[in-house]
Amino acid sequence: MQRNHIYLDYQATTPVDPRVMEVMLPYFTEKFGNPASKSHVYGWAAREAVEAARSQVAALIGATPREIIFTSGATEAINLALKGVAGMYASKGRHIITVATEHRAVLDTCKALEQSGFKVTYLGVPENGLLDLDELRRAITGETILVSVMHANNEIGVIQPMAGIGALCREKGVFLHVDGAQSVGKIPVDVQAMRIDLLALSAHKLYGPMGIGALYVRRRNPQVRLKAQIHGGGHERGLRSGSLPTPLIVGLGAACQILIDELHAEGQRIQILRDRLWSGIRSRLDQVQLNGDPHHRLPGNVNVSFGGVDGNTLLASLANIAVSSGSACTSESTEPSHVLRALGLDDALARASIRFGIGRFTTEAEIDAVVNTVVENVERLRATAPH
Numbered sequence: 001m002q003r004n005h006i007y008l009d010y011q012a013t014t015p016v017d018p019r020v021m022e023v024m025l026p027y028f029t030e031k032f033g034n035p036a037s038k039s040h041v042y043g044w045a046a047r048e049a050v051e052a053a054r055s056q057v058a059a060l061i062g063a064t065p066r067e068i069i070f071t072s073g074a075t076e077a078i079n080l081a082l083k084g085v086a087g088m089y090a091s092k093g094r095h096i097i098t099v100a101t102e103h104r105a106v107l108d109t110c111k112a113l114e115q116s117g118f119k120v121t122y123l124g125v126p127e128n129g130l131l132d133l134d135e136l137r138r139a140i141t142g143e144t145i146l147v148s149v150m151h152a153n154n155e156i157g158v159i160q161p162m163a164g165i166g167a168l169c170r171e172k173g174v175f176l177h178v179d180g181a182q183s184v185g186k187i188p189v190d191v192q193a194m195r196i197d198l199l200a201l202s203a204h205k206l207y208g209p210m211g212i213g214a215l216y217v218r219r220r221n222p223q224v225r226l227k228a229q230i231h232g233g234g235h236e237r238g239l240r241s242g243s244l245p246t247p248l249i250v251g252l253g254a255a256c257q258i259l260i261d262e263l264h265a266e267g268q269r270i271q272i273l274r275d276r277l278w279s280g281i282r283s284r285l286d287q288v289q290l291n292g293d294p295h296h297r298l299p300g301n302v303n304v305s306f307g308g309v310d311g312n313t314l315l316a317s318l319a320n321i322a323v324s325s326g327s328a329c330t331s332e333s334t335e336p337s338h339v340l341r342a343l344g345l346d347d348a349l350a351r352a353s354i355r356f357g358i359g360r361f362t363t364e365a366e367i368d369a370v371v372n373t374v375v376e377n378v379e380r381l382r383a384t385a386p387h
């Protein structure tokens with residue numbers, strides 16, 4: 001984009017890695033076949049590419065290829081998981097448990113399920129944003145069929161204790177769905193070790209293209225059955241009909257393959273940048289607070305509240321830096337973030353919060369420039385603010 005702009009919004013989306021783009025390109029043109037075409041070489045080649053990508057996605061999360069269902073993104077995968085379980089297991093119980101800090105894709109789907117007669121418990125979180133396992137244990141009843149907890153939070157980056165949550169759900173015999181849109185590709189995710197039954201992921205959060213994602217659906221110990229939400233030609237084991245977008249799927253696979261090889265080293269590099277950003281801000285400004293647990297958080301997330309400044313004015317002053325604020329996360333609305341509110345922040349402080357998202361193409365020089373710009377602007381706004 002513009003040369004004088006710095007992109008620090010990697011939790012909103014990531015650019016397609018040029019290596020991924022290169023792998024995708026032939027599937028738009030010469031390798032354009034429909035993977036469902038069984039009678040000729042165009043279809044066979046596309047199908048082979050789709051199945052190779054399915055294996056790459058599965059390998060990144062410790063699943064088997066047959067457990068991967070391609071969708072248009074994490075939002076659709078989440079809808080399929082929640083509505084699919086609700087539709088299939090309603091006779092067993094009509095209670096679902098989730099968390100107040102979830103992404104809108106989960107919260108709004110739960111609201112829709114409430115409209116059709118399900119009861120949903122929204123667990124709160126303490127100031128550090130981490131779910132309390134004892135509280136989850138107490139919330140599970142004989143009616144509970146599903147627990148839905150995000151692995152890493154998109155706003156404050158906190159990482160939930162997933163292995164503990166998985167063990168608890170398995171012990172209680174309820175399915176666990178995990179919104180993994182922010183964790184897959186950023187930190188290790190293993191559906192076996194974490195006893196995850198359903199996991200949603202999104203390509204555009206891990207340097208793949210927009211418009212493609214996947215749902216992991218456990219096939220054994222225990223098998224999860226879902227009610228399909230989109231009907232048509234019976235693609236994807238009947239769970240998600242519609243012609244598969246081969247180029248996008250190939251891109252998702254390639255993006256996952258890069259992460260199988262590089263996730264660890266990339267995480268270390270990004271974490272150093274994250275710590276540099278936060279210590280730069282903290283050492284030069286008072287009245288700043290890091291939102292979310294300081295230790296259990298994504299390598300690439302810093303969410304900071306700046307006391308004594310107006311959030312909108314601050315964001316406007318950072319015109320050349322692409323970040324998100326503690327409001328307007330749901331595009332048009334200017335409501336303060338429901339996540340920051342759940343941590344106990346008041347409206348003004350929530351609005352005066354900024355999410356810095358660091359990623360694959362962020363440089364140390366960019367971090368230093370951002371620290372300088374933020375510090376200068378906060379000092380200037382505080383000096384001119386009416387007291």
Ligand SMILES: *Cc1c(COP(=O)(O)O)cnc(C)c1O
Nearest residue numbers: 073074075103105154181182202
């Ligand atoms: C981005 C995101 C989603 C939605 O993913 P899409 O692929 O854009 O539909 C859901 N949950 C979380 C935590 C996200 O960050």
